[in-house]
Amino acid sequence: MDLMALLPIILMFVIFYFLLIRPQQKRQKQVxxxxxxxxxxxxxxxxxxxxxxxxxxxxxxxxxxxxxGTKLTYDRSAIREKVAE
Structure with a gap:
């Protein structure tokens, strides 16, 4: 009986993981x-x-x-994207 009460909360965490957390981690890894x-x-x-x-x-x-010709120094982490040539 107690497990059935926790099931919606567990399901919500699983949905959040696959819809929000996992894609964000994937984007951070690519960057x-x-x-x-x-x-x-x-x-x-x-x-x-x-x-x-x-x-x-x-x-x-x-x-x-x-x-x-101006040269500026940035942290490597300040680079958002590499432009395709």
Missing amino acids: REMQNDLQKGDKVITIGGFHGIIHALDEGTVVIQAGD
Whole structure:
């Protein structure tokens, strides 16, 4: 009898896991892989919306060159996406 009372709550947690938590973890994993696979010359967009080309990389930072030649240093985690060329 007690198990039947807990069944709706358990079912709700299972639904939340498959609809919300699991897809979010999958997206985070894809972003981490993309950030780890960055290379010099890749076109990227930062989380702030800055578009540029990677000029240099090290473990934690990325130097991005703008169209006018300006170079800015960002944390690797600030890269939102890699633009297909």
